[in-house]
Amino acid sequence: MFEARLVQSAILKKVLEAIKDLLTEATFDCSDSGIQLQAMDNAHVSLVSLNLRSDGFDKYRCDRNLSMGMNLGNMTKIMKCAGAEDTVTMKAQDNADVVAFMFESKNQEKVSDYEMKLMNLDQEHLGIPETDYSCIVKMPSQEFARICRDLSQFGESMAISCTKEGVKFSSAGDIGSANIKLAQTANVDAEEEAVVIEMQEPVSLTFACRYLNSFTKATPLSAQVQLSMSADVPLVVEYKIGELGHIRYYLAPKIEDEDN
Amino acid sequence: MGILGLSKLIADVAPSAVKEKDIKHYFGRKIAIDASMCLYQFLIAVRSEGAQLTSIDGETTSHLMGIFYRTLRFIEQGIKPVYVFDGKPPNLKGGELAKRAEKRDEAQKALEVAEAAGNTEDIQKFNRRLVKVTKQHAEDSKQLLKLMGVPYIDAPCEAEAQCTALVQSGKVFATATEDMDALTFGCNVLLRRMTFSEARKMPIQEIHYDKVLEGLELNKDEFIDLCIMLGCDYTDSIRGIGPKRAMELIKTHRSLEKILENLDTNKYPVPTDWNYKQARILFQEPEVMDPNNIELKWSDPDEEGLVNFLCGDKQFNEDRVRNGSKKLLKARGTSTQGRLDSFFKVLPSTTPVKRKADDKKTPAKKGKPAGRGKFRGKAK
Numbered sequence: 013m014f015e016a017r018l019v020q021s022a023i024l025k026k027v028l029e030a031i032k033d034l035l036t037e038a039t040f041d042c043s044d045s046g047i048q049l050q051a052m053d054n055a056h057v058s059l060v061s062l063n064l065r066s067d068g069f070d071k072y073r074c075d076r077n078l079s080m081g082m083n084l085g086n087m088t089k090i091m092k093c094a095g096a097e098d099t100v101t102m103k104a105q106d107n108a109d110v111v112a113f114m115f116e117s118k119n120q121e122k123v124s125d126y127e128m129k130l131m132n133l134d135q136e137h138l139g140i141p142e143t144d145y146s147c148i149v150k151m152p153s154q155e156f157a158r159i160c161r162d163l164s165q166f167g168e169s170m171a172i173s174c175t176k177e178g179v180k181f182s183s184a185g186d187i188g189s190a191n192i193k194l195a196q197t198a199n200v201d202a203e204e205e206a207v208v209i210e211m212q213e214p215v216s217l218t219f220a221c222r223y224l225n226s227f228t229k230a231t232p233l234s235a236q237v238q239l240s241m242s243a244d245v246p247l248v249v250e251y252k253i254g255e256l257g258h259i260r261y262y263l264a265p266k267i268e269d270e271d272n
Numbered sequence: 273m274g275i276l277g278l279s280k281l282i283a284d285v286a287p288s289a290v291k292e293k294d295i296k297h298y299f300g301r302k303i304a305i306d307a308s309m310c311l312y313q314f315l316i317a318v319r320s321e322g323a324q325l326t327s328i329d330g331e332t333t334s335h336l337m338g339i340f341y342r343t344l345r346f347i348e349q350g351i352k353p354v355y356v357f358d359g360k361p362p363n364l365k366g367g368e369l370a371k372r373a374e375k376r377d378e379a380q381k382a383l384e385v386a387e388a389a390g391n392t393e394d395i396q397k398f399n400r401r402l403v404k405v406t407k408q409h410a411e412d413s414k415q416l417l418k419l420m421g422v423p424y425i426d427a428p429c430e431a432e433a434q435c436t437a438l439v440q441s442g443k444v445f446a447t448a449t450e451d452m453d454a455l456t457f458g459c460n461v462l463l464r465r466m467t468f469s470e471a472r473k474m475p476i477q478e479i480h481y482d483k484v485l486e487g488l489e490l491n492k493d494e495f496i497d498l499c500i501m502l503g504c505d506y507t508d509s510i511r512g513i514g515p516k517r518a519m520e521l522i523k524t525h526r527s528l529e530k531i532l533e534n535l536d537t538n539k540y541p542v543p544t545d546w547n548y549k550q551a552r553i554l555f556q557e558p559e560v561m562d563p564n565n566i567e568l569k570w571s572d573p574d575e576e577g578l579v580n581f582l583c584g585d586k587q588f589n590e591d592r593v594r595n596g597s598k599k600l601l602k603a604r605g606t607s608t609q610g611r612l613d614s615f616f617k618v619l620p621s622t623t624p625v626k627r628k629a630d631d632k633k634t635p636a637k638k639g640k641p642a643g644r645g646k647f648r649g650k651a652k
Contacts, residue, residue, distance in 0.1 A: 264610035
């Protein structure tokens with residue numbers, strides 16, 4: 013028996029919005045410790061890693077480990093049926109063919125039940141090694157979303173360069189070029205609005221804007237985003253989901269070809 | 273050609289070994305292409321009003337057309353192709369080659385009959401059967417590839433075997449061929465329909481060797497023996513033994529020697545002097561160049577060279593050739609998108625958590641009717 017309840021269905025809606033751009037279907041691995049999801053996009057360029065801790069839910073029970081393959085498009089349809097203030101409960105039997113979503117309005121006047129068929133997905137789990145990143149940038153998530161949107165007008169890829177002074181985003185294309193520099197915030201009053209850089213050594217990497225723009229769909233989940241970079245390894249873009257957990261995106265950099 | 277009925281057997285018994293993917297998912301991958309196979313395809317398929325394209329002198333140019341545009345498409349998709357040409361055929365293939373020559377003679381005769389009768393449909397059909405890849409075709413293609421800046425390799429013997437060696441050494445990601453032999457040689461990843469025309473809108477089939485073995489529950493040598501029974505190019509097979517029977521036999525006896533000991537030879541006559549052992553050795557230890565000594569280098573295209581070679585006598589359109597050359601150059605200039613799976617390694621899919629879940633699912637599956645689409649309950 014699996015059951016997980018969230019008083020704010022809005023969080024689950026936002027989580028879904030944050031992944032459905034990259035993934036069409038995914039397996040939710042439920043265990044005693046919480047719900048996890050790890051999946052690559054079709055092209056194997058990016059990876060979504062979602063972790064929702066059991067203690068972050070308002071009620072959580074998972075007797076046996078359970079992997080639920082879901083079509084995210086269908087799940088979105090169901091989540092759209094939930095009111096913003098509704099409480100959501102996900103339920104499944106052990107060995108279930110279906111997962112149930114129950115939405116309850118504030119004072120229990122309206123209770124809606126939805127069932128969705130589960131899928132068997134053969135998916136590959138990737139082992140992500142622990143990495144000490146050369147640069148870790150924390151910045152307001154809305155700022156990051158804005159930068160990605162603006163720069164993607166210029167070219168299909170953008171470079172992120174990080175030095176002690178600050179972090180620079182740049183892009184170039186047929187119409188011209190764009191450069192955005194962010195300096196470290198001097199006095200940190202409100203931590204969420206600050207740009208904070210922890211740097212061991214400078215890094216410059218190039219990434220496809222398309223994927224970064226998909227990542228920024230997670231912006232409503234958190235006011236702050238964290239970018240972790242090291243030379244020649246994938247970028248990590250992390251959004252915290254309150255007390256519940258986090259969503260991390262990994263993106264393979266663009267590489268200059270050694271054969272050329 | 274290849275192994276008789278192997279693709280169907282895999283689709284039936286080990287469906288999880290075959291994945292269908294779009295060509296755009298192969299960006300950044302190096303892929304070894306069985307050149308003889310794709311030249312043959314082009315000679316058959318690239319035609320205008322049923323006849324091959326030719327130069328002013330009547331020399332065929334269908335294969336050049338095919339190579340030029342198909343390679344261009346790969347490179348535009350960020351794929352790095354390397355073409356592998358057949359060397360001398362192994363001695364054992366003589367029988368198979370003789371058979372093919374015989375069929376060609378028959379087709380020639382049938383063609384004459386059809387021509388006499390004026391049956392256009394038959395003329396086209398038999399014309400296609402007469403197609404043969406000649407040395408000249410291969411030489412033209414190599415010259416074209418050189419001008420395009422695409423590497424090629426002359427295999428000492430069978431191209432599929434050389435492709436397989438390249439894949440196994442990690443020099444390339446996969447072998448692209450329609451021939452299922454590549455799997456018998458032990459090619460980790462086989463791509464089919466890679467060189468098909470875009471217009472046919474067929475997804476690429478990606479076949480994984482390890483999943484095939486897992487699905488068929490055979491080891492490497494047993495798989496080779498199975499392929500020999502199914503029918504390969506190197507030796508005859510036993511009459512009356514089809515895929516199903518062959519599968520049963522190899523599972524019970526686990527080797528051809530044991531099968532022969534236990535087989536009712538009156539019912540299934542074994543070919544006299546059956547040289548399955550030599551065929552097996554050809555699959556186990558094919559004659560290949562050491563992949564470590566092979567350097568694959570992609571370089572800039574030679575636009576003027578291409579124009580000189582393809583336009584003029586060969587009647588290619590100069591604008592289109594120049595355009596193609598520019599596209600090749602542009603594709604080389606852009607940096608390639610890295611792939612996440614080259615940074616993070618795939619974990620074995622049977623983590624304890626998953627295995628438990630799978631074990632539980634299996635009994636539940638059996639009782640349920642098939643045909644519920646992709647959803648749970650469908651026999652995997």
